[in-house]
Amino acid sequence: MIEVNSVSFRYHEEWVLQGVSFRVEKGEFVGVIGPNGSGKTTLLKILYRLLAPQKGEILFEFVSMKKMDRRDIAKRIAVVAQETQLLFPFSVLETVLMGRSPYLGHFMFESEKDLEIARKAMEWTRILPFSERPIDELSGGERKRVFIARALAQEPEVILLDEPTVNLDVHHQTDFLDLILTLNRERGLTIVMASHDINIASEFCDRLILLQGGKIYQIGTPEEVVTKENIESVYGCGVWVDQHPVSGMPRISLLKKGGR
Amino acid sequence: MKLITRKRVTVISILLSLVLIVIVLISITMGSVRVPPLRSIRILFQFIPGLKGTGNETERTIILSLRLPRAILAGLVGAGLSVSGATFQALLRNPLADPYILGVSSGAAVGAIIAILLGLGVSSFGLPLVSFLGALLSILAVFYCGRQEGRIHPHTLLLAGVIIGSFLSALIMFFISLSQKEELRTIIFWLMGDFSFSNARAILIVLPYILLGILLLYLRARHLNLILSGEENAVQLGVDVERLKLISYLSASLITAASVSVCGLIGFVGLIIPHSVRLIFGPDHRLLIPASALIGASFLIACDTFARTLLAPVELPVGVITAAFGGPFFIYLLRTRKVMRTL
16 A cells, blocks of 8 residues: 655754565554654655655556645545644534545635544544534544544545544543544554554554664564564663563563663 | 534624724714714715715714724724734644744834835835735745744744834834934834724725735635644544644734734733633634624724723824723623623
């Protein structure tokens, strides 16, 4: 579905991404992990062409993304960002309806059909009960679901998630990730998620991309990527890796300095 | 909160237009020379054959050549400044932004003061032209400094605007310190906003910029909603953000330049009207832009009417009135906003 071919990107002098190549297949749930500054967020921004790489190219269903216009991209790739600025807050329904924007083009107003699609997305994410509320009055977890609903209203094939679980408590983390997993498994949506949380990535993703200093360190299944050697070498700190007691996926534990 | 639909925008716009028309009619009947309301309105509709020749020559001149152009000009400027203010608030994502934030007004002021010092009268064709030129030059300077690699960086642009504005303010002070007593009064009135020299020519100068500017911004209303939550957010939803910013910044700046060049610096309107409209109708630009234009027009015509009648025959600068009435009204709105947003 997405093919990244030896992509390099720099904001100024220094390369933030260097010779990155990988493929994401249709219906996959791919995690991008790596330390701060390893290029996770930049990689996501390149995947929806907010940033254009100086070297290499990205093919979306065999078409170079350079040749797609912004509206085309927004119809196929939706993004759920870390935090959105809320200067003059819109209501939940208004926010979700914004997901219809790429389809409206020069039309000023949403149609009955757009409203129907937005309602369905809200039903799915269980936010219909507070559709009239301004989004600044919602809790962090509810607000995340609003932006998932907005992404669904875009009727995309791919959803990019940037640190989706930051600022959420465990309840809302699992709630949110279950929602994403259902979208992935039942609707066949392709998911690419950048995350700081190695355990979450290991538990939920089919494949992981481990970045170090803008290069791919390793790419593979969680079992292949989340190993003591890989994590210690990339993150530069001691960890303990064992198996999740229920799912059997690799799990890391932090170690105190000098202690065990 | 009700959803924005074409029907809702149309209905509210028609209602606000009716309010505007009523305010224009009230405005032209008021003034130091009393012309009875009904007769004023009949004079206004002179072009209808049956009403030809109503009132005497003086009354006709007062209504048609003085009060009507003045109301039209105040309306245009009020609409323009309000829409420009709303746009700058969205683009800069700063609730304190107003039409003058990028220093356009200071450029216009320097132009106007130079014109006054050169002996061009306030009523001449020259003053608004030189002033508009000053505003255009300041816009060019700000965009030259605020654009890098073909992109507009809001913070750089804002800084460039503020700094070029301060530099020009220093020039203004310099010119003021050089000016004579007579000129000084003219300059100060101009700096506080003045419609007393309105005429058809001034209207023709600003009309294309203001109407075209508002139209261009209205066509981008839905995209302005998206940029309110950040530029990346707008890109994610398929907006060509650089194009949107270029067109919107330029439209809003030109509206401001045209407005300021004919009537000086009228503060407060561009800040307070968009905020008031948001409190009443919500933040969606598809309603915010037309409603701000119509309410801004009504508000400024009303303020100007007070400015010329309150202490008649002495005229107050209209900027004094906009601040004096606008401030308390805005605070009232802030305190009752929960109720208002359901309209």
